Structure formats: C-alpha cells, structure tokens
Amino acid sequence: MASVALDPGQTTLTDAAVSAAWEGDFAALYEEHSRAIYYLTLRMLGDPTAAEDATHDVFLKAYRNRSRFRGESAVRTWLYRIAINHCQNLLQSWHRRHMLSNVDEAVWETTPAPSDTPLRILETKELGQRIQRTLDALPEEYRLLLLLAADQQLSYRQIGELTQQSADAVRGKLHRARRAFAAVFRKTA
C-alpha cells in the first residue's frame, strides 16, 4: 500500500496525495468488490444515499483493519461480514424493523406461491422499486439470505458462516425465502 507524502501543516489533500493513497492493492480490491457491497447495502437499507455512506464506511473499516485479514476466508466474505454488521447496526439504531419482520415464519409457509413458477416481468422501468418493496416486506433473515445467495461467488457454506448457521440450514431457509419472495413480488405488480 502506498503511503501519502504531505507537507507538514498541510490541511487539505492534494490530488497527488489522494492518488497515492488510492494506488495499489486496495484500489483493486475496491474495483472488484464495490458493486457487490454497494448492492447488498442498497437492498438491505433501501436508500441509495445510506448505501453510499455504508459502502464508504465498509471499505474504510476494511482499510483500517487490513492487517487483521489473515486470508482464512475469501476477501469477498470478509467484506460481506463487515457490511452485514454495519447494516444491521444501522437498522437497529434507526429502529427500522419492518412490521412483517416479526411475523412468524408460518405465514410464509402457508403462502400459496410455488417457488418453481418463473417470475415474469413486463416492465423493467420500476423493477428496482418492486424488488425493494418485496425485500422490505420479508423478514430480515430471508432478505439477507436471498441477497447473499444471489452472489454466485458465495457457497452455501460461506453464506452459513456469514449468517452463523449450517449450510443445510441455509438451504432450508432459502427454500422458504424464495417462496416468500415470489408471493410478495407478484403482489407488487
């Protein structure tokens, strides 16, 4: 990682100083993973500005703690762990638990929405909003599992590590999460 040369007493950052700080492995790490982290925070928090702030904070935390990363997990998993903790702290502090988050899972179990029926979409213009409304209506655990499972770089075992459960538990809950998502998504059309 490049160090930044600044004059003593200098209070503002020059372009050269910023560029120097940004060179190297960390810029490559941001390039590779920022889209995934931003998308997770966007759909977890439901607000682009909050997602931008959260993504900034996640990568800054990663930068500060980069010496602690021992390579025992994939970088992507490590970043996701920071992002999930950050989003959950924010959601708790904002008291933004959705009404349906407290609904018993049995509600989704009885929802007549087969998960093997394809989701058909005619209008992509407001698709992001539909997806957000759907995710917001799901229990937080389902939302997180679906978002992580959507990342093809993560295995069920890694999703289990991130959500502190076994791969089998992830598989079972994902099945229910898919049904729940499909049921709510169709209602948002």
Place this chain on the structure above:
Amino acid sequence: MEPKKLEHRQTEQTQAQQHLTQQPVLEFNTPEELLRYDAAQVNPPTRLARRLSESIARECKTARSWWRRLWRWGRED
C-alpha cells in the same frame, strides 16, 4: 379524413402496437436470478471511489502526523 392521412395514422398505430407486443418479457426461475439481474443494473456512484480515496489519504496523514509529533517531542527534550 384524406386517404393518405388515414393510412399514415393506421401505420403509426400498427407500429405502436408492434412496439408494445415486442417488449421483451423477462423471466427468472428464482429470486436469486432476478436479484442478479437487478444487481447488474446497479453501479456504485462514481464519486464514491474519490470519496473513499480522500478518506484513506486522511487516514494516512493522521498516522504520519502522530509519528511526526512524537519525533518532534523527543527532539525538543
């Protein structure tokens, strides 16, 4: 209405109908597929990289200042 104008209007209507019927129907077998499609449409704001690089540069500056202060304190004694 003149025949030419009527013909023109009918052609426009047909084209509009064709446009509607030709609108692609996206189909996703699982929510994960849909989310992957959605994720591919979403990019982090370009200003975010700049903002983060500035924050990291400040971190570097703060770390350096701490050592500089310590070094100066040692010399003044």
